[in-house]
Each structure stands twice: as structure tokens, then as C-alpha cells.
Amino acid sequence: MRLPVQLILGMVLFGLFLAAALLSLVWTPFDVTELDIAHKLAAPSAEHWLGTDHLGRDMTAMLMAGARTSIAVALIAVGIGIALGVPLGLAAAARRGSLLDEVIMRGNDLIFAFPSLVIAILITAVFGPSAINAILAIGIFNIPVFARVSRGAALTIWPREFILAARVAGKHSARISAEHILPNIANLLVVQGTIQFSMGILAEAGLSYVGLGAQPPTPSWGRMLADAQTFFYAYPRLAILPGLAIVLTVLGLNLMGDGLRDLLDPRLRRSVR
């Protein structure tokens, strides 16, 4: 089996930032909470590879720690979406046309009416700003996405004859969903997962930029951009670096998603048979 080029490229790009994030857990070149006003806005040098920001913090360390925040928030949000959305979607498909299906789908529509920014605004207004808000806001937004995808995919599997055969074997719908439906829609969920992951990184950056996400001193790419805005013309490096980090991470994830789709798409595989 040959891996698609996009998949390899995407894994390399995303892998780079994932490695930086993991490394930041044990080591960063400087402490990101340490302010060093004397060396503020320093140009890249042997000591500070990518220079320092307006408070003298090392940019390399900030970017590494920012990767940790972005990836953690987006990943947990995808986890929330899968953990709650997939069972709801499977249940709705198993009882298609029933009241349960109707309730789940209308509930989905309702959540869809709340963009993650709006959810974040509501949570922040009531509970005050924190990094948890971003996770919750993006995670809640992911629930109907996964519910819809898994319901739609499951609906195409339910009428297949091997499901009828399982029903003739006396299996209940929950068991059929777990044993037969889920493995057959897993591909789709993986692909959707990478898409939501990349959208989560963009959303987290946006929320942090407007102050609804990670709070200081937790470094995040979105906050770095907000801080850099006033210095942009004089010190473009401060804004370009975190921006590039976001673009490359998201690009890497999207390429991975496309590559996985090519690799896993059952339609493509069927044509090979």
C-alpha cells in the first residue's frame, strides 16, 4: 500500500509541531513565564534563536508552549465531540424516524445555531475568562458535527444486508451499532476528526486573540498575535512567526485529512477490487 503524498507531507508538518509541543512539556530554551524587559524585542541571535517579544520572553519557547496549548485545546475538543456526538448519531440512526431521532437531530440544529465564538462569549460572560472556555466552546460545537456525520454514515449502513443478517442472529441495535456500524464508519470519523482538529486550532487562536481563550501567563498563538498587533509594522517577526505556526499546523492537519480520505475512502477501495 502506497501512502498518498499529502498524507506524508501533512504528517511531517503536523508532526513537527506535535513534537515541539511534547518537548515543551519537559524542556523549553527559556522559561516562558520569565519576563526580561532588558532584552525586550531582541532580534534573533545565538541565544534567542527567534528573538524575544515585547516583554523579553524567548519567542522559540513561546511558540513551543503555544503549540502545546493549541493542540491540547483542539484535541480535547475533538474528544468531546466524538465522545458525545458519535453515540448520539448512532442512536439516532438506530432509531431512525423515531421521536428519539427527532429530538437528537433538533438538538443538533439548536447547537448549530450557536457558533463556537458565541458559546465562548456566553460562558465567559458568566464564568469569567479561562482556557477551559475555549475547550468547552469548541467541544460543544463539535458535538453536532460528529452526531450528524455518524448518523448520516450509519444510515447508509443500516439497510445493508449484513445488518439484517445480524438482526436475524438476534443482535440488538446497540450491539449492532458497536460491532458492525462503528467499524464501518470509523474511516469517516477519522477524516472528520482531523478536519475538526484543524478547525479547533483556528478557533482556539481566534478565541485567544479576542481574550476569550487562554489567559496570561499561559502562552498561546492567538494571544501572541494580539500582543504583536501594535508592534506589527516595526517588528513584523512577532506576528508573522505565530501566524505561520498556525498556518503550517492547520495545513499539515488538512493535508493529513485529505491523505487519509484518499487512503481510506471505501469508494476508492471498491473500485480497486
Next chain:
Amino acid sequence: MIALENISLLLAGIPVLRDVSLRIPPGQTLGLVGESGSGKSMTALSVMRLLPDGSQLSGRVLLEGRPLTDLPERKMCAVRGGQIGMIFQEPMTALNPVQTIGDQVAETLLVHGAARRSEAREIAKERLARVGLAPERFPLDRYPHELSGGQRQRVCIALAIALRPKLLIADEPTTALDVTTQAQILELIRELVREEGMSCLFITHDLAVVAEMADEIAVMKAGEVVEHGPTGEVLHEMRHPYTRALFEASRHCPERAPIVQEAPLLEVENALRDYPLKRQGLFGRREHFRAVDGVSFALRRGESLGLVGESGCGKSTLTRAILGLEPLQGGAIRLDGEAVSPTMPAELRRRMQVVFQDPYGSFNPRYKVSKLLAEPFHLIGRPTDLDARVAEALENVGLHATDADKFPHEFSGGQRQRIAIARALIARPELIVLDEAVSALDVSVRAQVLDLLADLQARFGLSYLFIAHDLSVVRSVTDRVLVMQAGRIVEAGETETVFATPRAAYTRELLAAAPVLPAA
């Protein structure tokens, strides 16, 4: 006059057609028969030059002496729809769902510049009327989804013949249709060919259909025409062994010596099954459609009982109720005296198994054969000698014990159907429901599977409920038959009696519509 001269075709480097030469005079129909993969459809698409990317075509196609094979694409577009019309197998998807039927017929005239817009609609109306869709009942602004399959196929024919082409290509035009609808569409095509003086290339897998339709027959196998001649001659002489094999498989009748006991195994008593229709609006009342309406019959132990009817007659709904997958709204179903329902005990469920139509859809593609076969053990617990039971079941259906480690996609359609039978057998049931179990198979494979079923019945004393739309198959493998129409059983009796002297008007209609293979 259309002539194909030494047509050969490579698809991605693989030879698909070899030296195909055919000619069809005006007003004549050539029947092109063969099993799936024999190259029938590719021959048609080669004439149309609508081949997939990466195909290499050689040889010549001459229409009225004019070579088509090297026309530039722009000129070929003028030929398609203008001088050659084509209809396809799937009328349900062949029409654009978001355009009216009038526009779709008129479009043929418009793209060829044969009429102005207002004239085109007039001609479209006339052509639709010609194919049996009178403007009073089927105005031009109808959409495809408002029509039945047969009516949609008529629209397809109307747009194919809108410009009175010299050649009509019909690729399995009735395969997706019910037998009575098929008879009407075949009659329409016959009439049109005669009246309009077209040549017709009629592609089908069904020898009985081709025997009724064609003046000449060409038999294809693996990309080559193996036998070609006037219909009567080909069917009578069958010079090529493949033609003979095809012919024999089509009318194959497995040897059976059923031992039928008097005691009923399955009893259906006054069964009622309602379907909720889509709710009318958000608060609308939910209306119901009665799919099975007071059906009663008994299947005796050791018997093969046929259930025939056209699509929508309720036979699938009845089947699901018999399998205990869906509840009845009235009446009762009993297996050996015990009530069948969605909540019936596992042991009762074990005694009744099922084989479905689609050899591709009936297995979870991610399971190995051993796991697929073990699924019915969910009912009664996994036996200690599971591997031996799997091996035994595989060998019973003519497969090998080592096949247990393979995935379903590694098998051919016929082999998959054998696996499906093995899965039904493994729980040692008494009744097997065969739901269109041989309908998707090529005739030669179908004959083998029918033999296998007869053999298993004799060895294990099985009873079969044989559900099918193909009357000839039902006639050859069942002892008694039920004819179902609009949710009711309209006729029941000994198979031979029903087929020889049908009493119900509907049975007579069905039998008259079914194409018959002439005796050799």
C-alpha cells in the same frame, strides 16, 4: 445500417473487446447476450464513443457507410442523440432529478438545433405521447420523481428517439423493471423499431427476453462474439458449447425429491403489517400504509414454498415479519407452534435463518469468513468446536475449510452466496428463508447454487421459503407457490397447477408478461 468492423478495446491496457464485428440492417434488432463482464455494454459504449478515460479503441464503426470511429468529438456529439439514441438499465437515476421531463426531451431537439424552443416543446409532447405518456396525464412539467420506474424508462426512450435516430441502443433496458412493466417496455421498443425503421442493438443477459425481441442473436463471452446468427437458428442449433451451456443454465431445473410432512412448520395467520408514512408537517397526523393485508398460509416441514410478486407488493415486509425483525399489527406467525415476534427467544430464532439477494452487501466487509459464519452463535452460545463447525459449514456448501481465514472481497459473487448459505446452515436451522437469493447471479452460477440448495434440502431435511420475482426459477425449485399482490395473497396452490392453470387474473397477467425461452 450500422456495421461494427473488427472492434477491439483496451481498458487501461487490459483487452476488453476482441475483434467484434456485427451489422444491423434498418428495422432489425440484434440481441447481444452474455453474462456479466462479457463486454456487451462496452460494445455499446464503443459505438457511442462514451468510453472511460484511458481506453484504446481500434476497428471501425460505420453508420450508413460513414465511419464514426475517427470523427472529431464535436461531430460525434452531433451523431449521439441525433443518429444514435441510447437507453440504459437504471431508469430511476438516468434522468436529471431537478429538470422537468418536457425539458429533458426537448433538450435533445435543442442541442442538435433541430427545433426552436416553442417547437421543441410541441415535439417533446408528441414524442412523449408516442411512448405512452399522454399529455393529459403526464404534462411536460412533471419531474422524474413523480413517475414510476416504467414511466421513467418511457421518458428515456422518448428522449432517445426524439430525433428519429437510425440506431437505438438499449442496454439492459428492462432489467430493473417488474415483469409486467418489462413486457410493456419491450412491446414499445418492438413497435418503435418497426415503425421508425431503426436498427436496434438490444443488450441483455436474459435469453428469454432476447428470444422475444431479436431478429438476430450474438452471444458474447470474454470480449468475443462466439456465436452469431438468426434468432431461431442460434437457439435451435446452438453450435457453440458456450451458447448451449448458457441456454441450459437458463432453464436449469435441479433434481429434487422432496419429502414433505403434513405438519406445518411455519404458520402465518391473517398477518397485518402497517407502515407509518412520513408525518404530514410537524404536527400532522401520522398516516399508515397497509403493506401486508391479512396474509395466511402454512409451510410444511420439508417443503419448498415460493412467494412471488412484483416490487411493492409487500413480500419484503412480510419476510421481515416472518424473520421476527418487525412486529405485526394483527394476526400471528408461528414457527413449529411457537409465536414469532421481535422478542422471541434465541432458540426459536436459531431454527430459522435467511439468505439475502446481494452477494456483495450481505457481509460486513471488515470480518473474516470465520467471524461472519460465527455470528448466528450469538443466539445459542459459542460451541466449543467452533472451528470444526465453521469448516463443516464451508465444506457443506462446496467451499474449503481454509477459506475461513479469507475476507469476503476475496470471493466471487457465486462463492459469496455459498458463504451466505453456510452462515444460514451453521446454526442447524429447520427453515431457511431465501430472499431473492439467486436473483443477482449470472445464469451459470445460479444453476450451481440452485443445485446446492436442492442437495442441502435433501441432506438436512430443510424447508425453504423461496421469495423471488423470477417466475421461471420459482417454477423449477418449489412445491407450492403463493402469488402476492398489493399486500394480499391472490393465489396459492401446487406450483405446477398454478403455472399451468392460473386462476387469479393477476397470476395470468404475470405469466403472460414473463418472457419464455423456447424449447430447444
Next chain:
Amino acid sequence: MIRYAATRLISLGLSLMAASFVIFAVVEVIPGDPAAFMLGMNASEETVAALRDELGLTGSLPARYLGWVTGMLGGDFGTSYTYRVPVSELIAARLWVSLPLALYALALSTLLALPIGMLAAARRGRATDYGIMGLTQLGIAVPNFWFAMLLVVLFAITWPIFPAGGFPGWENGAWPALKALTLPAVALALPQASILARVMRSALIETLGQDYIRTARAKGLTEGQAIRNHGMRNAMIPVLTIVGLQFSFLLAGAIIIEKVFFLPGLGLLIFQGITQRDLVVVESVVMLLVFAVILVTFLVDLAYALVDPRLRHSR
């Protein structure tokens, strides 16, 4: 058609009701006593009681909910605690920045994306297609507010064609106002256009494999004619879905972009509301945003029916 529209309208009403429940519950029920919450911990009992009176928080929850909803239906969104003016006035002024911005961006995105998507589909598998797919892949990955900052540096500072921020107001003529909204709209539109172009392309390619395209080709249509006459309208169904979803992204995006360009829109209002704990403002603006999203969903549903006769005739 009328029946279909009526069903969608009822569903619109139900969604709005459910959404208002949720917002009311989060803002007025979860914090316990909103008045105490708004004033902070150091407020005296009397001031809290006074604010409670002022905000009408004395009644029972159902009464307060009904009062809020009926007020909104009559255009009364309550009074801002910090600004001491009716919230409806605050919103009206800001809406004239945010709504035109979102619509401007939606128009840009759609006008850009559809032709590009069609071009890529027509040239599928060739260099043009690969080029477009690569660029759109990049476009999706760019955060719009960062792109906005780049645009400011390029087109407002390096080449001062457009203003770097601020909004002159519509009363000084449409042109300066549009000019001030152009860079924000471009920044918002580009990532969305990338997504839409890809959807357009794949929807068109998907229709190319359908049986009715084969029928059209057999009728004598060229590939181009078959795409135009039969592929396009069928491809519009998934495209509409995405356009509808994009509006909510654009509205949310507009709120973020307003911060880059210091635009006095709903974003500014709501962020001030959050910092000043002005729950009345937050509640109303959120309801308005959600209303806009639900309304667009409704409009998209109606558009489906125009494209697809099967929905029009559905019971």
C-alpha cells in the same frame, strides 16, 4: 411549496424559542443572582437590591423569561446597566457595521469561489486544478484575523490604499464606509472562499459520475454542456448547505475581525459588555447573533426547495 415553507417557518419559530431558553438559562439562571454578579463582590446589599429592581429581576423566572421575550418581540431589549441607554439603540448603531461586513464578505466569498470551483472541476486532474487546490488548501489554513493584519501592513501602511482601521459611518457617504469595510471583508472572505471553491469543485465532479450525465452525453451534449445544463443545478444543493453554514462563521469572524480594524460593531459592544459584566447587553447581542444564524438556515431551506423539486412536492 407553501406547505414546505410553512413547515420550515414553524421549525424556525421553535428553534428561536429553544435558543432563547438556552440563553436565558445560561445568563440569568446559572449565575444565581445576576444583579449581585454584575456588581461584583464588594457591592452592598442595598445597591444590589436597587439594581435588581432596575433590571426587573424581582419576578419569578417564568415571568422574567416571558417579559424578556415579549420585550424583544416589541423591539425592547432592556436597558444597558453601564451605558444607561436602551440596548436596542446600542445594537442598532453597531448592527450597521457588522451586518454589512458579513454580507459583503459573503458576497465576495461566493462570487470568488463558485467560478474558481467550476474552473477546477472542468480542468480536473490538470495543472490548473492542482494549482487551485493547492492555493485553497493554504487559504483554509490561514486565520482570518492574522490575514487581516497582513492586509493592513500591505494595503494600509506600505501602500495606503485603504484605511488601517476605524469606521467613518454611513452618513458620510457610502464610498468611504465601503472602503473601510473592504480589507476586513477580504480577510473574512478568503478562507471561506477557499472552502466553498473546494465544495463546488467536488460537488460538480460528484455529479459528473451520475447516470443522468451519461444520459445527457448520449443525447449529444458535449461534456461542457452536460455540466452546465445538468451538473450545475444538482451541485448547488451541497453548495447551498455550505453557504448557509458560512454565514454563521462569517458573523462570528466579523466579531473577531472588528478587533483588528477597531470597527465599532457588535463585537466591540459585546466585549465591552463582558468586561463590564453588563449581562443585559451580552444576552441581547447573543440572542441577535443566534437569531441571524437561524434565519439564514431558514432561508437556505427555502433555497433548497427552489433548486430541488423533490422537496417542493414532498408531503
